[in-house]
Amino acid sequence: MTTPFSYSITYTLDKSHYLETYDASAVAINPKKAYLIAIGLAALGFAILLFTQIEPFAAWFLIALGGLEVFSIRFRRSWWLARQLISKAASTDLTLTIDETGVTSQSIHVESHISWDDISKLEKTSQGWLLYHSGGKTYLSDRCLSAEAQAFIAAKAVLVSE
Incomplete structure (x- = not known):
């Protein structure tokens, strides 16, 4: 019997994180x-x-x-x-948890959970993953994901696209 997948990491929301998030998720304009x-x-x-x-x-x-x-x-x-x-979330620690139920983000300012059922599209970018859901898009950087977590998300991406 296999154990359910669970991955958790804590990282700081800093300038490099925000720049990577913007570059990966900003809508291109004409x-x-x-x-x-x-x-x-x-x-x-x-x-x-x-x-x-x-x-x-x-x-x-x-x-x-x-x-x-x-x-x-x-x-x-x-x-x-x-x-x-300049937001209150800047320079705070965020705990990201990826498991069988979905993606959970927790910090002193925010607590959110995105269920895998709520995700309509998973898109691989050059440096991470974009998760499209009813609340918008969420970016997950590869630099805070282990190889196992990336493989797990890739497997979920195949399931979501079907």
Whole structure:
């Protein structure tokens, strides 16, 4: 009789972890389309400013919104990282447990459990695994997983894809 699989590790949520998580899970954007929206907002603001009698505040607001959109596109990764590093979860220890029931994360700020039944897709990335579930996506880094844990997740990925 085989014993049920169980793996547990504790690691710190640091800058390198957040950078790896972002790189693996961020949705790729089309920069041309994103900048086009920013240019459109600014152009609409200038058109309102130059060709209408509407209060200039609304026009300047749209122009500033276009500029903010350009800033958010250009510094998307840095802005996301900064938000994570100033969050209360930064630099805290997280205990990750992978077993037959699912994936559990516990820290002083969060406790979550994702059941294997709730996972709709498991995707292997270059440095870890993306788990797609009803709550969004969760990233598991290979650097905190043993070879046995990676093999267990790979076996679950085959089952989920069927």
